[in-house]
Amino acid sequence: MTGTETAPDELFTYEFFQDPQSFQAALRAEAPARPVVTPNGFRVWLVTRYEEAKAVLADPTVQKNSAGMNAVSAKNRTVEGEGRPFADELNQHMLAMDPPDHTRLRRLVTKAFTARRIEQMRPRIEEITAELLAKLTAGDQVDLLDVFAFPLPITVISELLGVDDEDREAFRRNSNTIISSAGPEEVGAAGRWMVGYFMKLVADKRANPGDDLLSALIETSEDSDRFSEQELVSMAFLLLIAGHETTVNLIGNGVLALLTNPEQLARLKADPSLMPGAVEEFLRFRSPVNMSTFRFTTEPVVVGDVTIPAESLVLVGLGSANRDEDRFEHADQLDITRPVGGHLAFGHGIHYCLGAPLARLEGEIAFRGLLAAFPDLKLAVEPSELQWRISVLVHGLEKLPVIL
Numbered sequence: 001m002t003g004t005e006t007a008p009d010e011l012f013t014y015e016f017f018q019d020p021q022s023f024q025a026a027l028r029a030e031a032p033a034r035p036v037v038t039p040n041g042f043r044v045w046l047v048t049r050y051e052e053a054k055a056v057l058a059d060p061t062v063q064k065n066s067a068g069m070n071a072v073s074a075k076n077r078t079v080e081g082e083g084r085p086f087a088d089e090l091n092q093h094m095l096a097m098d099p100p101d102h103t104r105l106r107r108l109v110t111k112a113f114t115a116r117r118i119e120q121m122r123p124r125i126e127e128i129t130a131e132l133l134a135k136l137t138a139g140d141q142v143d144l145l146d147v148f149a150f151p152l153p154i155t156v157i158s159e160l161l162g163v164d165d166e167d168r169e170a171f172r173r174n175s176n177t178i179i180s181s182a183g184p185e186e187v188g189a190a191g192r193w194m195v196g197y198f199m200k201l202v203a204d205k206r207a208n209p210g211d212d213l214l215s216a217l218i219e220t221s222e223d224s225d226r227f228s229e230q231e232l233v234s235m236a237f238l239l240l241i242a243g244h245e246t247t248v249n250l251i252g253n254g255v256l257a258l259l260t261n262p263e264q265l266a267r268l269k270a271d272p273s274l275m276p277g278a279v280e281e282f283l284r285f286r287s288p289v290n291m292s293t294f295r296f297t298t299e300p301v302v303v304g305d306v307t308i309p310a311e312s313l314v315l316v317g318l319g320s321a322n323r324d325e326d327r328f329e330h331a332d333q334l335d336i337t338r339p340v341g342g343h344l345a346f347g348h349g350i351h352y353c354l355g356a357p358l359a360r361l362e363g364e365i366a367f368r369g370l371l372a373a374f375p376d377l378k379l380a381v382e383p384s385e386l387q388w389r390i391s392v393l394v395h396g397l398e399k400l401p402v403i404l
């Protein structure tokens with residue numbers, strides 16, 4: 001396990017994905033940022049320490065717009081060919097924009113995605129949780145991701161957007177492919193499937209509006225400003241991917257953290273009022289989004305004693321920053337009572353997670369429901385047998401076998 005002496009194209013090995021925390025600790029010890037090569041062949045600067053991560057996320061010269069991103073990506077490609085073709089129709093969303101475009105879209109979506117709409121979801125999230133748990137039997141061995149951690153957030157985000165039940169499995173497959181390190185053909189095909197689906201969905205909602213978020217987004221307007229068709233398709237795509245690929249890992253990683261720290265589990269069971277803080281600690285301890293989405297520099301950026309050149313791709317190590325000992329004491333220990341404010345699991349700056357309140361609400365309801373229904377929950381395998389997904393962005397398990 002080495003840091004800068006690892007060649008840039010040797011960091012993202014199978015071993016890295018199985019234990020990113022240890023690799024990232026070595027990287028932090030050596031430099032606040034270093035070049036790496038992603039599994040699909042892009043040269044990227046990876047920022048690893050907390051203060052520097054936060055500064056880069058707030059730096060307006062470090063940008064995300066898709067035109068700039070395409071140009072800088074082309075310059076930083078290490079392999080021949082097209083790179084990773086991605087449906088342009090899905091790129092008109094705010095996570096691929098800078099101000100003022102980002103500001104405009106974020107303002108519009110915030111008008112529809114209100115705190116009230118989320119709080120109104122509480123009884124429904126409790127109901128979905130109870131329904132999922134009612135199908136399970138104490139003493140059985142199950143993959144908790146499959147029976148609980150995945151279906152809960154996907155049902156919530158699908159209902160929120162107005163996506164039908166029968167389409168959810170196809171969504172899971174295609175969205176998994178998009179964020180995996182699969183080849184360009186596979187990722188391209190999954191992207192095209194998404195575009196087709198969302199174009200039809202937006203057309204359906206336009207014709208028959210419901211009380212779902214997508215219908216609200218179609219209706220939203222401000223000073224005669226509205227979402228364009230492509231912006232709607234991209235926004236729906238962004239919300240669905242974000243709702244799919246993140247909260248599942250908050251639940252999975254959080255359960256694993258508790259089952260491998262029995263004294264913390266006992267404290268939480270004894271005092272459920274610790275739950276909101278525990279959820280924050282799970283987010284910090286095993287951040288579901290290990291690295292931010294890609295950014296690029298428009299000027300040289302000074303990161304501690306390192307300068308990232310202009311026109312470089314950048315990844316911010318959110319999971320790494322959240323284990324930085326300079327910011328969090330005993331960062332490698334799970335402590336559900338620590339004052340955990342300031343973790344970067346939801347990002348920082350203008351792209352701070354729009355869905356954070358929803359994710360927190362889902363997390364709290366899920367953990368509370370699960371621990372109440374199955375107080376003897378335990379791992380069915382040794383922790384060392386668990387496999388982590390091969391994904392640069394997301395840190396989540398392939399399966400979580402437990403005995404209920």
Ligand code: HEM
Pocket residue numbers: 094095096106157238239242243246247250287288289292293294318344345346347348350351352353354355356358359
């Ligand atoms: C535990 C669950 C979640 C985690 C850890 C998470 C994490 C993040 C992170 C780290 C970012 C910033 C990425 C970057 O700057 O590169 C982000 C942005 C975003 N997230 Fe989440 N997220 C979660 C759940 C959700 C949910 C449930 C939704 C939607 C319902 C959502 C919607 C979004 C959106 C729309 C953005 C882009 C915001 C912008 O560009 O202004 N997220 N999320």
